[in-house]
Amino acid sequence: MTEVVDRQDLVHSLRDFFKRECGTREQRRALSSDGSVTHNQELYAKLADLGWLGCAIPTEYGGGGGSATDACHVVEEAAYSLAPLFGLAVSLVSSTVVERFGTEEQKRDILGGVCRGEVLATAISEPGAGSDPGSMICRAERRGDTYVINGQKTWISCAHIASRIQVLCRTDSSGAKHDGITMIDVPADAEGLEVRPIRTMGGDEVNDVFFTDVTVGADRVIGEPGRAWHQIMRTLNTDRLMCGAVFLGRARRTFDDALEYVSTREQFGRPIGSFQAIRHRIADLATELECCRLLVYSSAAKLDADPGRCVPREASMVKLKVTETAKRMAVEGMQLFGGAGYTLEHDMERHLRESIVSTVYAGTSEIQRDIIGRSYGL
Incomplete structure (x- = not known):
């Protein structure tokens, strides 16, 4: 129970922080040079000062000694907030290889640097x-x-x-x-x-x-x-899990933006969300989103239970399901917004631009399906 309470406190703290730092479009535009910059180092340094960059890094290297589940919450909430922190998930994934295969000196140097706010690639x-x-x-x-x-x-x-x-x-x-x-x-x-x-x-x-x-x-x-290829294969679980957490956050934000719009936009004398065609579409998207959340955090729990365990099937399922859902969510969101979604006045066009590529990088959806299929002996 204590662990659950602590994790709830983490999520609440993250949400408060991101709401304060980048809760408005004006704040996000300032942090991202009007959308052209995807990583703000000053904001990233604040995460480092709060200990969140090293939440899953062992304490002996300057981290918080937390879990993959903790890291998922950090990147999910950052993605939901639309914070310009592109280096966050990338650095967390890159640090995993060092933690598992680096020398003690490399761990102190590289992992310590991540905790202090350095970006890895x-x-x-x-x-x-x-x-x-x-x-x-x-x-x-x-x-x-x-x-x-x-x-x-x-x-x-x-x-x-x-x-x-x-x-x-x-x-x-x-x-x-x-x-x-x-x-x-x-x-x-x-x-x-x-x-x-x-x-x-x-x-x-x-x-x-x-x-x-x-x-x-x-x-x-x-x-x-x-032996680097064999090493990297043993850490792709984390890569795909973090990718899933990022786009879980993005899918949540896309859904919430769409829900708010259809709840307030009126046509024919009532909110468009009250029409059955749209109400059913929202119901389907909400169900898909919940499936993604359960998949991400059940997979994170398996990794936390046995950090050395290789779970390629589950990791590929996370990458496949969540990114495909995030892309669908953005396409559906554009349709629900109508012409308004195509304008720069709303974030929906950004959701589409940034989600559409999610099924390509970090291993395409086709590659993930192949991995999953092979895991069943096919």
Whole structure:
């Protein structure tokens, strides 16, 4: 019971904070430079001061020692509030690999940095290696006590605001394509590293990252050389769970905005929500939203019960169901708003822009369905 009460207190505190800091459109516009900036470092630093960035990081590294469930609540409430904190979920996911496979020195340095407000990025995808990351060719060559990195990464979230980038590089091509890949912690200001933003409908989110003879110490290897792919596979559960929590928050906000609109917008002498066609649509969306909430937090509970357990089926179900629902919620919301939803006066157009891509990144819906199907022996 105490744990439940504590978690309720966490949620109430988060909601109070976000309502105070970005509860109005005017506040959000100021924090995001009128919608063009997706991450406000000043607001992010306030989360760090309150201890929420490190809520799921062990206390010995400066965190709160909380659970995956706690982290889900933090990112869900941030997403619901429309706070410009794009680096939040990305950093929490990136820190998971370090926590599980890093050295004690790396954990103190990197995880401590996250707790203090540093943003992390992880670079996996390449122009020719998206859904098939085993085809990556970005290379790191061992030279004495250093690695020299050359190549390109693409679609890298938060690289433009990160203090360090965890780069997956090919260090050996002699074995299977998923072997011989090594994760290296690279300072974002390393000589020879160039970040070029990719313009998207969602704003400044993703980037191309180029490496030209970027040289770092061999002590920056995270985990075992040549085994990074197997390491990252064991942490994708957290990635997909956090993605689910983000879009659970966004779907909730989209639903609430739509509900408020149909409750107040009048046509033919009464609120449009009182018409059966719309009332039934709201009922369906509310039911889907509740299914998503239960799926996210039941999966988080399984991860908390056994942090080392691999739950690819449940994690992929979360990613698939919640993102598809968030996208549907935004499309339905636009229809319920009518022409008003297409204007910049309301947030519905933003919900659509930012939800439409959710079924693509962090593993497409097609990839998630394939993983789920294979988990049943198919």
